[in-house]
Amino acid sequence: MKPTRRSWAEPFKIKVVEPVRLTTPEQRLRAIQEAGYNTFLLRSEDVYIDLLTDSGTSAMSDRQWAGMMLGDEAYAGSRNFYHLEEMVQKYYGYKYLIPTHQGRGAEHIVSRVLIQPGDVIPGNMYFTTTRLHQELAGGRFEDVIIAEAHDPASEHPFKGDIDLDKLAALIREHGRERIPYVSVAATVNMAGGQPISLANLQAVRELTARHGIRIILDATRVAENAYFIQQREPGQQGRSIASIVMQICSLTDGCTMSAKKDALVNIGGFLGLNDQDVFEEARNLVVVYEGLHTYGGMAGRDMEAVAVGIEESLDDDHIRARVGQVLYLGGKMREWGIPIVLPIGGHGVFIDARSFLPHLPQEQYPAQALASAIYLDSGVRTMERGIVSAGRNKETGQENKPRLELVRLTIPRRVYTQAHMDVVAESVLSVFEGRAAVRGLRMVYEPRYLRFFQARFEPL
Ligand code: P71
Numbered sequence: 001m002k003p004t005r006r007s008w009a010e011p012f013k014i015k016v017v018e019p020v021r022l023t024t025p026e027q028r029l030r031a032i033q034e035a036g037y038n039t040f041l042l043r044s045e046d047v048y049i050d051l052l053t054d055s056g057t058s059a060m061s062d063r064q065w066a067g068m069m070l071g072d073e074a075y076a077g078s079r080n081f082y083h084l085e086e087m088v089q090k091y092y093g094y095k096y097l098i099p100t101h102q103g104r105g106a107e108h109i110v111s112r113v114l115i116q117p118g119d120v121i122p123g124n125m126y127f128t129t130t131r132l133h134q135e136l137a138g139g140r141f142e143d144v145i146i147a148e149a150h151d152p153a154s155e156h157p158f159k160g161d162i163d164l165d166k167l168a169a170l171i172r173e174h175g176r177e178r179i180p181y182v183s184v185a186a187t188v189n190m191a192g193g194q195p196i197s198l199a200n201l202q203a204v205r206e207l208t209a210r211h212g213i214r215i216i217l218d219a220t221r222v223a224e225n226a227y228f229i230q231q232r233e234p235g236q237q238g239r240s241i242a243s244i245v246m247q248i249c250s251l252t253d254g255c256t257m258s259a260k261k262d263a264l265v266n267i268g269g270f271l272g273l274n275d276q277d278v279f280e281e282a283r284n285l286v287v288v289y290e291g292l293h294t295y296g297g298m299a300g301r302d303m304e305a306v307a308v309g310i311e312e313s314l315d316d317d318h319i320r321a322r323v324g325q326v327l328y329l330g331g332k333m334r335e336w337g338i339p340i341v342l343p344i345g346g347h348g349v350f351i352d353a354r355s356f357l358p359h360l361p362q363e364q365y366p367a368q369a370l371a372s373a374i375y376l377d378s379g380v381r382t383m384e385r386g387i388v389s390a391g392r393n394k395e396t397g398q399e400n401k402p403r404l405e406l407v408r409l410t411i412p413r414r415v416y417t418q419a420h421m422d423v424v425a426e427s428v429l430s431v432f433e434g435r436a437a438v439r440g441l442r443m444v445y446e447p448r449y450l451r452f453f454q455a456r457f458e459p460l
Contacts (some may be wrong), residue, residue, distance in 0.1 A: 005109040005260075006164050007323025008320070008321070008324065009321075009439055010321045010325075010414070010417075011315075011317040011318060011321055012061070012414060013299065014407075015062060015171065017439075018446065020047075020048055020049070021045065021048065022048055022077060022233065022243065022379065023046060023048065023379050025376070027046065028046070028375060028376050028379055028458055029376060030164055030356075030376055030377060031046040031375075032372050036445065036455070036456025036457055036458075037314065037368065037369075037443070037456070037457035037458065038368070038452075038453070038454070038455055038456060038457060039052060039282060039371050039372070039382060039383060039384070039439055040052070040380050040383075040452065040453050041145070041368065041373060041454070041456070042375070042381060042432055044206055047379055047381040048376075048378060048379030049238060049378075049379070049380045049381070049409075049416065049420050049423065049424055051247045051348070051380060051381060051382050051383075051409040051410050051411060051424065052159075052381045052382065052383050053383060053410050053412075054200075054261055054347045054348065054410045054412050054413060055258065055260045055261055055410075056102075056260035056265070056266045056267055057266075057412035057415065058261075058264045058375050058412040058413035058415065059262075059264075059412070059413065059415050060224055060264060060265065060266070060313055060410050060415055061093075061264070061308070061309075061414075062306060062307070062447065063148070063308050063312070064264065064265070064309055065303050065305075066313070067301070067304035067307070067308045068187060068190065068301040068304060069301075070301070070304055071300035071302075071303075071304055072300040073299060073300045073301070074300065074442055076294055077294055078293055078294055078295060078300040078303065078379065079300075080137075080301070080303040080304040081097075081099065081294040081295060081300075081303055081448075082156065082299040082308065083303070083304060084097065084099065084303045084306055084307040084308040085097045085233075085272070086303075086307075087121075087306075087307045087310045087311060088270065088310070091137060091242060091245065091246065091311070091314060092219065092222075092245065092246070092249045092255065093255065094272030094273055094274055094378035095248050095276075095279075096271060096272070096273040096274070096276070096279040097270055097271070097272060097273075097276050098272075098273065098279070098282050098283060098286050098293060098296060099269075099290075099294070099295060099296030099297070099298055099303060100269045100270055100271060100286065100290050100296045100297055100298030101127075101267065101268070101269065101290055101291075101296065101298060101299075101346060102258055102259075102260055102267060102268060102297075103129065103218075103220055103256055103258025103259075103260070103269045103438055104129040104133065104269075105259075105269055105290050105296070105297060106256035106257060106258075106269050106270060106271040107130050107133040107134075107256050107287055107288065107290060108131055108133045109137070109201045109271055109282050109285045109289065109290070110216060110254065110271055111133040111134050111136070112133075112280065112389065113138040113212070113278055113281045113282050113285065114135050114181055114216070115134060115137035115138060115139040116138060117137075117138030117139075117178070117229055118138065118139075118140040118271075119137075119139040119140070119178055119179065119180050120133045120137065120140050120142050120145040120170065120174050120178050120179055121139050121140070121141050121142065121179070121181065121183050122141075122142045122143075122162075122167055122170050122179065122181065122182050122183070123141060123142070123143065123144065123145075123167075123182065123183030123184065123185065123380070124143075124144065124145040124160050124161070124162050124165065124183075124184055124185055124187050124188055124191075124196060125143055125145045125160075125185070125190050125191050126143060126150070126151060126212060127185060127189055127190060127218065128143050128192065128389060128450055129249050129450070129453070130183060130185075130218060130256075132449065132450065133300040134183070134393055137418065138359065139180075139218060140394075141183070142170055144162050144163055144166040144167045144182075144235075144450045145159075145160065145161070145162060145163065145188065145191065146159065146161045146163045147163070148294075149161075149188065149191040149194060149254045150402075150403040150404060150456055151344070151403070152157045152189075152192070152339070152350075152354075153154050153339045153342060153352075154342070155342045155343055157195075157197075157203075157228070157232045157233075157343065158194070158195055158196060158197040158200060158228075158232070159188070159191050159192070159195075159343075160185065160188040160191060160194045160195050160196035160197075160198040160225070160234075161196055161197055161202050161230075162182075162184070162196070162200055163204055164200075164204070165267075167182065167204065167207060168207060170265070171207075171211055171213070171436045175210045176212055176213050178210075178212050178339075180213075180214065181213060181214035181215060181216045181253070182194065182204060182208055182213060182214070182215050182216070182361060183216055183376055184201065184204065184215055184216070184217050184218065184250060184252065185216065185217075185218040185224045186201075186217060186219065186221065186225035186226075187221045187222075187228070187345065187346045187347070188223070188388040188419040189347070190385060190389075190402075190404065190405055191341075192341035192345040192348075192350040192404075192406065192456070193221070193224065193343075193345020193346040193347045193348055193350070193406070194343070194345055194402065195224075195225040195228035195229060195232075195346065195388050196225060196231050196245070197229065197232075197248065198233055198236065198248070199233065199250060201251050201252075202251060204251075205251045205252075207330045209410050213252040214254070214275075215249065215252040215253055216252065216253065216254050216255065216256065217249060217252040217254070217255040217256075218255070218256055218257075219255040219256070219257045219272070220256075220257060220258040220261045220262060221261050221262050221346055221347055222245050222248055222262060223241055223245055223248070223262045223313045223314055223319050223345060224253075224262065224319065224322070224323055224346030225248065225346065225347065226241045226244035226245045226248065226319075227320065227323050228320045229243060230325075231299070231306045232242060238318060240314075241314050241315070241319050242315050245314060246346055249272070252272060253273070253274050253275060253388065254271065254272055254273040254275070254278065254395075255271070255272040256269070256271055257269050257270050259306045259309065259310075261314050261347065262310075262313045263306050263309040264305075264308050264309035264312055264313055264414070265305045265306050265309050266305075267298070268298050268302050268303065268305070268306045269300055270283070270296070270306075273394065275417070276349045288460065308448035309425055316452065322411075322413050322414075323346050325411055325416075325418070325421065326345065326346065326348060326349060326411050327344050328346065328418065329349050329409065329411065329421040329424060329425055330344030330345075330349040331344070332402060332421070332422070332425040333349060333425050333428060333429075336425070336432075337428050337432075338351065338388070338428055338429065338432050339352040339355070339356055340352060341404075341406065347410055347411065348408050348409050348410035348411055349408075349411075350385065350404075350406040350407070350408050350409070350460075351367075351370065351382075351406060351407040351408075351409070352404075352405070353367035353369075353370045353386060353405045353407055353427065354366060354405045355367040356370060356407075356432065356435060357365075357369065357370060357435055357438055359410055360438070360439075361412075361440070362401055362405055362439045363387075363388070363440075363441025364441060364442070364460060365386070365387060365388055365404055365440065365442075365457065366386070366388070366440065366441070367384045367386035367387070367388070367403055367405050367407045368384045368388050368441055368457060369438055369439065369441050369459075370407045370431070370438065371383065371384050371407050372457075373431050373438045374407070374428060374431050374443070377424065377427045378424075378427035378430075380409075380423075380424050380427050380428075381411050382407050382408060382410075383407070383408045383410065384405055384406075384407060384408075384452060385404070385406040385407070385408045386402060386404065386407075386444075387399060387400070387402060387405060388403035388451065388452045388455060389402075389452045390402045391450070391451055392451075392453075402443070409424060409428075433442055437458050439459050440459075440460045441457035441458065441459060441460060442457065442458055442460055443456070443457055444457060444458050
């Protein structure tokens with residue numbers, strides 16, 4: 001049959017390959033048992049297609065690798081720092097740059113600088129490390145995302161939007177004295193890679209400006225957010241990704257960035273700031289926790305790779321193919337009736353484990369059990385994003401019970417092909433067909449912080 005529309009392909013060709021290994025069902029059973037049914041504890045060698053995360057797992061370009069050879073490994077004043085600073089100013093528009101070893105390093109510093117004990121930080125859904133650093137600084141996170149974000153079936157085009165009434169009520173209740181900033185993520189990871197709209201961010205800016213409250217952007221996946229704005233928001237078609245990203249950043253006072261995502265590197269991050277006094281405080285702290293303010297825990301060559309990666313990440317062809325691959329995988333699963341979070345997000349496909357495994361109560365960790373089942377089927381590694389990730393309430397010690405009980409299939413950038421996506425979708429389908437046999441888990445070891453990384457489980 002003649003195609004009705006023309007296909008597009010990745011805007012690159014492959015220069016270096018890394019073999020991956022198929023395993024037998026017996027090998028996988030042994031591996032997941034040794035890992036305590038936690039995909040974080042699997043050895044990467046036992047994984048066939050690794051969709052644990054898109055963080056630090058991207059393929060760098062030849063230009064980035066060439067940049068690595070230009071690393072200026074001076075302790076102070078490396079030329080790669082100045083190149084990175086120039087790129088952050090040029091593409092994100094922030095005046096001041098604090099390099100950090102990765103995103104959570106930037107979160108730690110900005111939380112320590114801006115948050116006082118007893119403060120409240122509103123945000124569009126928590127992220128694990130972001131919220132923990134806010135809490136360690138004495139603050140409390142308050143979710144002000146729109147209700148649709150907690151409903152996997154809602155097809156709202158901007159599920160990352162902030163509920164302005166909720167935010168206004170929080171400001172009325174606590175006053176600007178207790179709200180150091182609003183934490184805005186673009187896109188929202190835990191909601192399924194969902195974008196915030198420009199119109200909503202503009203409204204949040206107007207509201208916070210009236211009260212003199214800052215906005216700190218989590219810019220980790222801001223290019224992917226800009227793609228959804230370009231595709232979905234009225235009046236934004238035809239704009240470049242770079243110009244939308246610049247506008248998003250201009251509506252905020254600073255950003256934390258994990259360069260391991262959008263910026264196409266294996267390690268790195270930064271804090272971008274506009275206020276000189278905040279910058280000076282942050283520069284005082286970075287030398288304590290990360291490294292001198294001109295490297296912040298990165299080698300010179302790492303900073304160079306970030307500088308080049310920022311530019312590549314904002315290329316329209318790149319971002320269309322990147323998000324396009326996620327939509328391809330999600331589209332197949334949706335077509336086959338597998339319950340996934342809709343709309344399909346920017347960095348991965350999120351399976352709704354509650355609908356997938358309706359026979360398992362949340363106390364039996366359905367998403368964790370499903371991630372193990374997918375690994376056992378095919379060696380595809382995914383990540384739990386549900387009750388295990390949500391941890392415990394800081395005050396009561398009770399388990400947080402998020403409405404979203406998800407398994408994330410996260411796509412690294414420029415790493416896998418369409419054929420890999422087919423294999424993944426078919427594996428999920430095969431688990432779906434045998435879902436009645438998937439058993440729940442019980443937790444047999446629970447670490448104190450970010451328990452999902454190292455917790456261990458046994459099948460019930
Ligand atoms: C992801 C990660 C990496 C991760 C972190 C914690 C638990 C599991 C996996 C990291 C993010 C992120 C956002 C929106 C800040 C960080 C921290 N994501 N904000 O999705 O998604 O950055 O990892 O560089 O410290 O797998 P960092």
